[in-house]
Amino acid sequence: MGMDLFPLANPRRVALEALASVLTPPPPIDLPAWAEHNIEFGSESPFPGPFSLDRFPFFRRILEVLSPDHPAPFVVLRKSAQIGGTVLAQTAIAAVLELVPCHMLYVHPNAGNAKKWLRRKFRPMVKGTRLNAAMRPEGARVGHSSMAWERIDEAGSLQCAAAESPNDLSMASYPYQVQDDISKWPQDNGAGDPLTQADSRTSSFLKFGGKIFRASTPLVSPGCRITDAWKEGTRESYHVACPHCAGLQPLTWENMVAATTDGADPHFTCLHCGCTMEERHLPLMIDPKRGARWVAENPAAASYCVSFDLWAAYTAIKGWRDLWRAWERAKGDPRAEQVFYNDWLGLPFLVVGAAPEWEALRDRAEETGLQRGVIPPRHPILTQGVDCQEDRTEVQVTAWGPQFRRYVVDYVVIDSPITDAEGQRRLTEQLNRAYHDVWGNPRATDMMAVDANAYTNDVHAWHRKLKSGRVILVRGRGGDNVPPLERVKWERSAAGKVVKSSRRWYNVGVSGLKASLYAALRKADPLDLGYVGFAKGLGDALFEGLTAEVRKEVRRNGVIAWQWILPPGKRNEALDTANYCYAAAFKMGVFVRSDPAWEELIAERDIEAVQGQADLFGGAADAAPMAKPTARTLTKHTRSLADRLA
Known part of the structure; x- marks a missing residue:
């Protein structure tokens, strides 16, 4: 009975309460x-x-x-x-x-x-x-x-x-x-x-x-x-407060693009009141005291x-102006757009994993292209990309113009490999071949990029004998983080020693270039930035090879990765040579050339015939028949830009 009137305390609880009364928990880690x-x-x-x-x-x-x-x-x-x-x-x-x-x-x-x-x-x-x-x-x-x-x-x-x-x-x-x-x-x-x-x-x-x-x-x-x-x-995205109505909203690239008209300073439009939000308002917009906060x-x-x-x-x-200028410079070139999306917008660049149907590209070329071998107006720079195979050498010829536009002029298959003297002689002839524009003016190749990955020693030997500043040697490298063109600093000699590489030996980031090309091939308007045009008569094999690869998820050794895959039975030399044409153009500074510099070069090279300008999409074939390969000496006006800058 007495025990019920005077219950005993829990000794553990008493001890812990006494300890808690004299101990202060550590402050939060701020x-x-x-x-x-x-x-x-x-x-x-x-x-x-x-x-x-x-x-x-x-x-x-x-x-x-x-x-x-x-x-x-x-x-x-x-x-x-x-x-x-x-x-x-x-x-x-x-x-x-x-x-x-x-x-x-x-x-x-x-x-x-x-x-x-x-x-x-x-x-x-x-x-x-x-x-x-x-x-x-x-x-x-x-x-x-x-x-x-x-x-x-x-x-x-x-x-x-x-x-x-x-x-x-x-x-x-x-x-x-x-x-x-x-x-x-x-x-x-x-x-x-x-x-x-x-x-x-x-x-x-x-x-x-x-x-x-x-x-x-x-x-x-x-x-x-x-x-x-x-x-x-x-x-979570950070929602800013409108400087006019204090309405909360995230800053999105789509809003800036829609709000910024040509010539205007870049800005956003408030989703609540419709007022303009300018860069000078930014301190007010991001201030938590006005309600700005992260929203999940x-x-x-x-x-x-x-x-x-x-x-x-x-x-x-x-600054927002710098951001907008970066977009204006990148717009139209998928590779440059990827860099802009990544570095400025903090967004991944969506890669189209497959090209358009090759038949549609072929039909478009047959309907709108010039005769094979003819360079269209406003495409003053000419490059060649070369892929070396066991029994042949394949060459793609591309003309480049302003706003990242390109035009495939010709595709040549040399039925001799780079490993023998005949194959090397004919590749030299192809390098020195003069193509013609719609007015009949001969044009020299400005830069040729030759694949030296499979037959490294033979290609290097040909290049040393050639002694030309118009040729770079390249090898493809996979990976989404590889730049379009970077010097190979070290290589292994025939004796197996690691030695300093040739100054004209480059890695080409083929994964990114394939994604860029496939995005560009989907542009149907010749006035679009980055449009790819084609001559007529190039043959089905070029278009099939150009569109052969697809980007797929691959699991190897327990690792999941996205890679470009060549389906069984397909050939991809046309795609490889297109990438090498791009590498040669990159070496020529095509993608950083200013508008005034383009116009100056176009004025110098697009010399119209006396009878007037030829029709770009028809009738030009008679004005400039396709030139035969020749190693003739080029005149002052037909020398390549690379030779003239050397």
Whole structure:
């Protein structure tokens, strides 16, 4: 009875309550506050001085979810180039190393990028914070590699790694990881998918406060890593407040394109009141005090992956006029448009995985083209692309004009291989062959690009004997991140030694060029930017080969990748030679030539006949019969642009 009147206390509860009364929980890990108090940019920054979230208020939420306190294990930022993604990553790294030190991994696409980031980004930033006294390169006292930094008290460290190296992505585990520029990571680094390998270094921590931050500009879709990761998350966009009515809305490229008429300054139109939103309004528009905020399209994913989309129009780093000028320069060339979409809009470039029906292209050529071998007006630059096969050599001849337009003039099959003297002699004749324009003026080839991948020694020997500045040697390289044309710096000699490459030996990014060509082939109006025209009489084989490949999802060794595939029984030499024609044109500066420079060259080369201008789409055949191959010496007016610039 007495026990009922005086119940005993739970001793464990009493002890815990007593402990709680004297202990204060640690404060939350506030990355935004740490950044504003510790990060200061030097004179190398466009905004020198202390880090300010007033200038970039949209960074606050990104830093908040990058905190180890936030429950989401994955954070994704799909972005334009050069808008602060790296600053966010290195700020989070530095803050965690000081506030809650742990072992951290920062993965770059390749070792060169990792070393450059340490030297140019991380070290200068550390010098401006309290971490300068607390951190040192790992092994600095014994001269080891500085790809890793550690706290002097060994409580935490930062290891840089390259996605291209399986060894970098093995052995150790890391609670916190940054995956930088993942769209540029290789699909397979020799041991499988590097993204899967990198994730495994942190996977055991993800249920207990671990964090993986993925940030990148996109590339092409389908198959864009950062876009696929972004779609899995909350898909948040920053909604700005209209400077006139305060209505909230995201800034979209479609809005700017629709609102900006020719000659006007680029701007947006408010979706609520219809008023103009100009760049000078941007500080008001992005101000959280006026309601600007991140809005999630898929909020249900917040506990797993928070994903953000941020492009150049939101920041003062890149002006809207510069953005619009970049679009005006890129418009019409699918390859240039891809770079614009990726670097300025922060969007993947949608790749058309198949060309139009070849019969439609052939019929269009027969209806509208000039006679085979005749160069149309306003196409003053002539290039040739050469593909070397075991028993023959195939050559495509293309004329180039302003606004990225091209015209396939001829397709030649030399029935002798490059490996014998006859094949080399006939290829030299083809290089020196004079084609004619609609007025009968002879034209020389400005640049020829010859495939030297399969028969490297023979092609190089022919090129050395030729001694011509009008020829470059090329080899195709796959991958969506390969530029259209880049020098081969090193090659292997016949003796097996690695030696410095010829100055006229180039890699060609064929994957991107195929996507560009297939997009251009769909343009039906000759006045469209990037239109591809064809002479009549080129034959079915050219059009079948030009459209032969398709882009498909492929699984190899457990890795899923998007690749261009040649179906069984198809031939693709016409597609390869088209890519090499593009490479030769790229070498000639076709895609960066100004309008005045084009008009000057057109005026110089389009010399009309006395009887007047020929009809572009008919009747021109009689004015300029197709020239026979000849090695004659060209006159002053017919010398190639490459020779004249040499």
